[in-house]
Amino acid sequence: MSALEQMATTTQDTALYCExxxxxxxxxxxxxxxAVEDWAATFxxxxxxxANGHPQPHQGRDAIxxxxxxxxxxxxxxxxxxxxxxxxxxMAQNADGTVSARTYALIxxxxxGGQSHVQxxxxxxxxxxxxxxRLLVRHRQVQRDDxxxx
Amino acid sequence: MSALEQMATTTQDTALYCExxxxxxxxxxxxxxxAVEDWAATFxxxxxxxANGHPQPHQGRDAIxxxxxxxxxxxxxxxxxxxxxxxxxxMAQNADGTVSARTYALIxxxxxGGQSHVQxxxxxxxxxxxxxxRLLVRHRQVQRDDxxxx
Amino acid sequence: MSALEQMATTTQDTALYCExxxxxxxxxxxxxxxAVEDWAATFxxxxxxxANGHPQPHQGRDAIxxxxxxxxxxxxxxxxxxxxxxxxxxMAQNADGTVSARTYALIxxxxxGGQSHVQxxxxxxxxxxxxxxRLLVRHRQVQRDDxxxx
Numbered sequence: 001m002s003a004l005e006q007m008a009t010t011t012q013d014t015a016l017y018c019e020x021x022x023x024x025x026x027x028x029x030x031x032x033x034x035a036v037e038d039w040a041a042t043f044x045x046x047x048x049x050x051a052n053g054h055p056q057p058h059q060g061r062d063a064i065x066x067x068x069x070x071x072x073x074x075x076x077x078x079x080x081x082x083x084x085x086x087x088x089x090x091m092a093q094n095a096d097g098t099v100s101a102r103t104y105a106l107i108x109x110x111x112x113g114g115q116s117h118v119q120x121x122x123x124x125x126x127x128x129x130x131x132x133x134r135l136l137v138r139h140r141q142v143q144r145d146d147x148x149x150x
Numbered sequence: 151m152s153a154l155e156q157m158a159t160t161t162q163d164t165a166l167y168c169e170x171x172x173x174x175x176x177x178x179x180x181x182x183x184x185a186v187e188d189w190a191a192t193f194x195x196x197x198x199x200x201a202n203g204h205p206q207p208h209q210g211r212d213a214i215x216x217x218x219x220x221x222x223x224x225x226x227x228x229x230x231x232x233x234x235x236x237x238x239x240x241m242a243q244n245a246d247g248t249v250s251a252r253t254y255a256l257i258x259x260x261x262x263g264g265q266s267h268v269q270x271x272x273x274x275x276x277x278x279x280x281x282x283x284r285l286l287v288r289h290r291q292v293q294r295d296d297x298x299x300x
Numbered sequence: 301m302s303a304l305e306q307m308a309t310t311t312q313d314t315a316l317y318c319e320x321x322x323x324x325x326x327x328x329x330x331x332x333x334x335a336v337e338d339w340a341a342t343f344x345x346x347x348x349x350x351a352n353g354h355p356q357p358h359q360g361r362d363a364i365x366x367x368x369x370x371x372x373x374x375x376x377x378x379x380x381x382x383x384x385x386x387x388x389x390x391m392a393q394n395a396d397g398t399v400s401a402r403t404y405a406l407i408x409x410x411x412x413g414g415q416s417h418v419q420x421x422x423x424x425x426x427x428x429x430x431x432x433x434r435l436l437v438r439h440r441q442v443q444r445d446d447x448x449x450x
Contacts, residue, residue: 017168025390081445090175110445116421121266145231145260167318240325271416295381295410
């Protein structure tokens with residue numbers, strides 16, 4: 001049996017793994033550049049963004065966009081550039097066609113003229129779906145490592 | 151042939167590259183969630199974990215599990231969440247069927263209720279093998295950047 | 301067609317995505333290990349390295365090598381190990397055969413015997429080309445997050 005035949009990873013898995021990585025690369029840039037409407041459009045219309053740092057989940061694109069706009073305004077007022085890194089992707093394809101994508105998340109903050117630092121370390125558990133050929137987040141659960149898990 | 155001419159271009163290389171990334175995503179989560187038995191099972195039965203920060207290498211799954219259990223207990227006692235990030239993967243398939251996988255490693259620590267920070271920056275050089283279809287670490291050499299290389 | 305509809309899904313895209321990640325893994329190791337001639341060889345002969353932290357771009361391999369040698373000497377004199385992480389890759393294949401590769405960049409510094417920390421957070425926008433089968437950087441624009449964008 002050749003090495004290729006022994007591989008657990010199919011061509012489809014491989015393509016999806018890279019597609020998710022590229023999706024995150026694009027998605028988090030939208031957030032970090034305050035393109036909040038485009039950011040919200042990476043969630044399904046009824047998408048949910050839940051976090052143990054939020055009093056309640058943001059439900060639906062409008063709420064997700066409002067939340068991002070508020071955060072972006074606060075950062076702009078402080079002159080702080082955020083960078084969201086998602087990494088250490090562990091993905092699983094579910095029987096119903098959805099994809100579970102678990103990542104570690106780092107938020108790096110840099111004040112204008114100041115020193116960069118790790119602001120937050122989190123985990124990010126996504127449920128991804130495909131609509132009209134595009135990956136979208138249907139449900140995101142972010143857990144900050146400094147707070148009790150929700 | 152230079153290192154650059156050995157770049158990952160075949161379908162098999164591509165699948166393996168993603169498989170290793172996903173393997174690390176899964177493997178380091180096991181360690182970070184203190185699933186130390188499952189963590190040890192990601193090494194071969196006679197696997198070696200060597201580090202310039204350890205007085206001597208951990209040899210075999212039992213020793214690797216004991217080392218991880220000790221570290222996990224200490225972190226739990228301190229209320230600290232660790233996250234191991236492996237990135238910047240550079241892989242090479244060896245003639246004997248093994249795979250050399252070099253990564254950079256960051257250890258991010260977050261105390262409960264406190265500030266996240268970079269605890270350690272390291273390199274991680276793995277020799278990976280496939281057993282019963284699964285990737286396993288046969289030999290891992292971690293080098294902390296703050297200590298002399300072993 | 302929205303940006304999200306242009307996602308990497310073909311086998312060729314997938315292979316290229318992994319090849320770029322592996323290229324960066326190799327390339328930045330060369331810089332971080334002070335292999336400055338090999339580092340310069342990952343740029344085209346007329347390659348440009350521009351940065352908002354540099355008074356002017358480095359033009360051509362010789363200038364890129366000189367710049368890297370100077371930086372490496374300063375770090376060695378200070379006993380500091382740098383690690384360049386490129387992540388969150390967002391790639392796009394251009395009609396002329398070149399590839400646009402956008403990444404986030406973290407520079408982690410560790411003094412010998414001291415504490416690791418995030419030194420800089422940046423974005424890195426590359427124009428990649430293939431010469432004799434190898435990926436090379438034709439143009440790199442680095443933007444430090446703490447300085448005004450150039």
